[in-house]
Amino acid sequence: MPDRDEVLTLLKGIKGPGGEDIVSSGVMRALNVGEDGSVRFVMEVPPKQAAQWQPVQEQAETTLKAAGAPKVMIALTGHTEKAPPPDLKPQRKAEPAGPQKIPGVNHLIAVASGKGGVGKSTVSANLACALAQQGRRVGLLDADVYGPSQPRMLGVSGRPASPDGKTILPLRNHGVTMMSIGLMTNEDQAVVWRGPMLMGALQQMMMQVQWGALDVLIVDLPPGTGDVQMTLAQKAQVDGAVIVSTPQDVALLDARKGIDMFKQLNVPILGMIENMSTHICSKCGHEEHVFGHGGVAAEAAKLGVPLLAEVPLDLQIRLASDGGAPIVVSQPDSPQAQAFHAIAKALVDQGVA
Numbered sequence: 001m002p003d004r005d006e007v008l009t010l011l012k013g014i015k016g017p018g019g020e021d022i023v024s025s026g027v028m029r030a031l032n033v034g035e036d037g038s039v040r041f042v043m044e045v046p047p048k049q050a051a052q053w054q055p056v057q058e059q060a061e062t063t064l065k066a067a068g069a070p071k072v073m074i075a076l077t078g079h080t081e082k083a084p085p086p087d088l089k090p091q092r093k094a095e096p097a098g099p100q101k102i103p104g105v106n107h108l109i110a111v112a113s114g115k116g117g118v119g120k121s122t123v124s125a126n127l128a129c130a131l132a133q134q135g136r137r138v139g140l141l142d143a144d145v146y147g148p149s150q151p152r153m154l155g156v157s158g159r160p161a162s163p164d165g166k167t168i169l170p171l172r173n174h175g176v177t178m179m180s181i182g183l184m185t186n187e188d189q190a191v192v193w194r195g196p197m198l199m200g201a202l203q204q205m206m207m208q209v210q211w212g213a214l215d216v217l218i219v220d221l222p223p224g225t226g227d228v229q230m231t232l233a234q235k236a237q238v239d240g241a242v243i244v245s246t247p248q249d250v251a252l253l254d255a256r257k258g259i260d261m262f263k264q265l266n267v268p269i270l271g272m273i274e275n276m277s278t279h280i281c282s283k284c285g286h287e288e289h290v291f292g293h294g295g296v297a298a299e300a301a302k303l304g305v306p307l308l309a310e311v312p313l314d315l316q317i318r319l320a321s322d323g324g325a326p327i328v329v330s331q332p333d334s335p336q337a338q339a340f341h342a343i344a345k346a347l348v349d350q351g352v353a
């Protein structure tokens with residue numbers, strides 16, 4: 001009848017599948033040698049290797065019995081896998097800090113001006129329609145909170161639907177998918193936008209509108225250098241800005257401020273557009289430079305950015321926009337429409353539309 005030390009010595013002679021003896025490897029646990037010489041212990045093995053340990057268990061039993069142990073009980077147990085430590089990291093994904101790509105939108109172009117009333121919305125609407133006519137999938141986001149005009153210019157009205165209460169369905173006309181901050185408010189309601197509200201609304205327009213797959217999203221910005229411009233550049237990946245200006249010195253002065261701001265925000269300037277460049281009399285064809293001419297071209301040359309077009313001051317352009325079908329749509333073959341097509345082509349050629 002072996003005592004405890006003899007049992008241990010015997011068991012040290014029995015090797016597991018890995019070649020190590022069952023005592024040193026720590027597989028054997030809770031050894032109990034009774035006064036009557038009966039031996040009990042547990043062999044704790046990896047559950048997946050249970051079959052390989054069975055012959056080892058039998059060998060241990062035979063060896064101990066041969067040494068005179070009247071009773072041998074070896075329990076083969078699978079040890080439980082250790083539970084992984086609790087994940088102390090925050091469960092919510094951190095929001096990306098930098099500018100984000102709008103899902104499904106390949107390019108984003110901002111149309112900006114330093115001064116109000118220079119024709120930024122007219123240019124945006126005609127540019128969007130021209131790009132659509134050139135086969136691009138185009139979206140137009142009217143972010144002009146101080147005077148949203150795209151619903152009127154593109155001839156759309158009504159409140160956009162939100163069937164799921166989370167995303168907003170944009171409207172569509174002339175091949176352009178459009179959403180305006182103006183459609184979120186009542187037409188006659190004067191909205192006083194405060195900074196955070198404005199940023200929330202713009203972000204909602206960009207991220208919660210179902211834009212679908214777009215080659216380019218044109219963003220018609222409010223005039224000046226304010227919260228909307230900042231928010232746009234900080235929250236969305238902007239491919240570049242197009243600056244609209246009339247040729248007067250005051251307008252150019254403000255345009256320069258706008259260009260400086262975009263440079264600071266790391267938004268490339270894709271080019272400048274001189275609007276209301278020259279007036280051609282619809283009756284006699286006489287050409288007059290109402291606001292001067294060539295100021296924007298000179299400024300663009302000075303700043304080293306392309307002059308994308310000189311758009312004439314033309315009654316038809318205003319009447320077309322007021323009527324809900326921009327001149328590119330209502331008089332596609334007119335020289336005025338061709339000026340906008342030239343801008344669209346230049347942006348496609350630059351690889352941003």
Ligand SMILES: Nc1ncnc2c1ncn2[C@@H]1O[C@H](COP(=O)(O)OP(=O)(O)OP(=O)(O)O)[C@@H](O)[C@H]1O
Pocket residue numbers: 113115116117118119120121122123144147149222223275276311312313314315317318319321322
């Ligand atoms: N080339 C043009 N020829 C004739 N009228 C024009 C031309 N461009 C713009 N307009 C007219 O000038 C007015 C102001 O234009 P628009 O609303 O496009 O300017 P904006 O810069 O977007 O103004 P806001 O600062 O209010 O956003 C509109 O009535 C528009 O139809």
